[in-house]
Amino acid sequence: METKRPTFKTLIEILLVSTRLGFTSFGGPVAHLGYFHEEYIRRRKWMDEKSYADLVALCQFLPGPASSQVGIGIGVMRAGVLGGITSFIGFTLPSVIALILFAILLQRVDIGTAGWLHGLKIVAVAVVAHAILGMAQKLTPDLNRKAIALFALVGTLMWQTAYTQIGIILLAGLLGFLIFKEQKEKIETVLTFPISKRLATFCLVLFFGLLIVLPIINQATSISWLALFDSFYRSGSLVFGGGHVVLPLLEKEFVPTWLTEEEFLSGYGAAQAVPGPLFTFAAYIGAVINGWQGGLLATFAIFLPAFLLILGALPFWNELRSNPKIKGALMGVNAAVVGILIAAFYEPIWTSSILEAADFALAAILFSMLVYWKVPPWIVVVTGAIGGWFLSFI
Template sequence: MALINFSYNNRCNYRKRYSPRRSVKEYLIVDSNGTAIEHVPKSKLKVLLEVLFVSTKLGFTSFGGPIAHLGYFHHEYIRRRKWMDERSYADLVALCQFLPGPASSQVGIGIGVIRGGLLGGLIAWLGFTLPSVIALVLFAFLLQGFDIGSAGWIHGLKIVAVAIVAQAIVGMGQKLTPDRNRATIAIIATSATLLWQTAVSQVLIIVLAGIVGVILYRKTAIPAAPNLSIPISRSFAIICLSLFFGLLIVLPLLRQFGVSGWLPLFDSFYRAGSLVFGGGHVVLPLLEREVVPTGWISKADFLAGYGAAQAVPGPLFTFAGYLGAMINGVKGTLVATTAIFLPAFLLIVGSLPFWNSLRKSPKVQGALVGINAAVVGILLAALYNPLWITAILAPADFALASILFLMLIFWKLPPWVVVITGAVGGTLIGLI
């Protein structure tokens, strides 16, 4: 079998392997010793199917909110499949923290775009989002009269989220806070996040950490950021950013001129998705002001859907699917879900081509050193509040969390096994 070598990130080789018995070409990323790191299929269809499979699995198993989602992504995309290096993942998370909208969904879309182009980003979003949309609509219609939030298995899933985030903090902390200065930035970010809890605090903490990073590290020799191949042109990115701002301005104007049909619904959910900073829960009061005073849905039905939203995996923004279904059935679900996620898609696709270049600037690299340390601190704060204080309520909860953490870190079991174990453990704890 013949091998042709190409350089890859100065540390690896990119090998094209031809099989004499098959016409299918395969690509391997190997280290300097020739050990295979990653298999990349030549077929674009295979790449897209892989993105769909992995993102759908995450859509079925990612419980615990946006911070936990980043932990699941880190385990599946980075640690297990090595689709990105640790630093590039942290840089992508930092970018999505700056942007309005659902940060975890934007990270997933960004990884899908980098892996499989624009279609890959769309498929990654569908895989991660569709399971929770379907589940949430079913919960909303079939289980509105039940107290889902008090179920033992739901409590077990909250404990799973604690273990997942703890694993992400360990992995990212080792890479991103290896020295005294960065560890200090992380702890200050943790303290500030816990003591100053507002919708804009997280963004300001990241900005300040970036400034500190520029001051401390702008003249420090920092390893060059790995080159990410972004299969999107800057001209298309500008179109996406223009469309984002254009819709934000034009839709309310059209609504004021009395355009009816689906446009008012689309406008309400698009604005809610465009103006949210600080996590998925912040979107709830925005949506309440859009759908309850207008008479589209009663406050009792709104709260019932919110209770169901706590029980499903995936992004909390899929709550829009429930609201759309209650307003106008399946059509309402499609309109509301598309509208609330469209800003996130336009922003991440519009930002990635420019971000890939900016992150190579020495000053930007210095800022990212500080920002990435702050991201670790924000994750640590989220481990305590809201995850720890809502999940670890008794010694049995801590014991289960320790077992799940052991399964992830040392046994290296797949997340779905940990999720099932946590759900069963939470049910047993509820029976004690």
């Protein structure tokens, strides 16, 4: 089915609703999906329940920020490609602006001695530990997937090169393909999307073309903005399992070449305090490197793969989700993601944040607030900053 021409009124409606969600959607990808369901499905009935569940399944299948891709997909279903772009801008822009402003603020303070910024690094310990527990329960429920996760953990820690994680993800996909190829799923609904297969094919070709060509051009030139674009684009292309997994990829790309470890982890802690997708952490990194222009470039580059993939995959989703071999490969990749995230939890998060017993005590308090008392993430972040400031006087 071809894309319908959207009306200006429809686009404004999408922009207003998605922007409100961008200002209020705290809590990470799972919480975002809950907000989307409440607003788009229950209140406005833009899609039915089964169509929404299938769209979520597709976005979990693809690399990239799942909640952002669901938001883009809903916008596409509502008003074609322009609807997807509008939905993305509304949901993402509030946190992008906040993190760019935070990065500019950091240029005016001594981050090496700021206790509250060390507190933000300890927040990252609690947040990533929480993410690991949730993902491990869901993505490694059996011994085979636990073994794949262990392989990914050991490989990532022992061979820390630029290509290790890519190789691990590919090998895990092959193992999943071989071990879980008999997985079957009952397909109850067949979805139709307002995107032509021709446009979808173009988006997929562009996605893979940029992934291959950008590193080659970057090696042949010395253009700084192209190097930034290439690094962020590759990071956005290779993330399976949610926003937290982008942390090790970005850390390998930018620390210490472009920014210090303290700057990196302080920004990651601050990213927990803002609503919207965690991928907007890229806006902070870009702004530290090259001001607000760098922040906008980084945001565009890291989200472009997600946009190309969701547009490219929508018309082919019915065929993909009925293929048990593809589903098995994805199970292996998701298990490897857990191991990669545990490796990132140790280095650089734990090793640079937990320096003494008092740091561990604060991390335990923040973790308990997040996991057991279900305190909103922004309160956890504020508590971590205050706690870090307090610890600087002890």
